[in-house]
Amino acid sequence: MRALVAAAIVLGLATTAAADPDRLDYVARVLDATQALGATGRANLERDLYSAARTECRTTPPAVACLTEVAHRACKNDDRCELAADAAVTNLRAANDWVDQATRAGLVRASTDYRVALAAELHKRFAALAAELVVVDAPTPAAAIDRLCATRDRVVHACRAGDPACVPSLPWSRCVAALVWYVGGAR
Numbered sequence: 001m002r003a004l005v006a007a008a009i010v011l012g013l014a015t016t017a018a019a020d021p022d023r024l025d026y027v028a029r030v031l032d033a034t035q036a037l038g039a040t041g042r043a044n045l046e047r048d049l050y051s052a053a054r055t056e057c058r059t060t061p062p063a064v065a066c067l068t069e070v071a072h073r074a075c076k077n078d079d080r081c082e083l084a085a086d087a088a089v090t091n092l093r094a095a096n097d098w099v100d101q102a103t104r105a106g107l108v109r110a111s112t113d114y115r116v117a118l119a120a121e122l123h124k125r126f127a128a129l130a131a132e133l134v135v136v137d138a139p140t141p142a143a144a145i146d147r148l149c150a151t152r153d154r155v156v157h158a159c160r161a162g163d164p165a166c167v168p169s170l171p172w173s174r175c176v177a178a179l180v181w182y183v184g185g186a187r
Helices: 002-017 021-055 064-075 077-099 101-110 114-135 140-155 172-186
Strands: none
Touching: 021 064, 021 077, 021 114, 021 140, 021 172, 064 077, 077 101, 077 114, 077 172, 101 114, 114 140, 114 172
């Protein structure tokens, strides 16, 4: 009986961890688009989206519809840019979940450019998540990102405020966006 239960659990985990081909294709395309922007293009897109979100969307976090329109305008109908913007927009909306209020307040007090300071803090946190990719066995970086994000939060990860090395539990989309932005910038 125990062997049967163990086999059922293993089969259930394997089924859950199997990548949906459309989802995996999407991750690969977003990763490719993010890499294609290069460091300058990524920084410009991130800056433009952040600035437009503050001046046009005027909510915290910015409304999805507003950010979608802002990204569409910023990318000027460039499909690859819009794919990369998907990750940037997701990260922008999730920034308050990644960086707690006390840390954000410290960034405001200690920096002359909050956006740059927040981007640096997010980069550190995304790096901590990216470190988890080391143990993922997958044939491509996109497959590793998808597999990690689909399986990592079977157990809830709670973090103490201000702990930049702790990566909280994340929905698949936020996990993928963070990793695509980090990995896409590391190449």
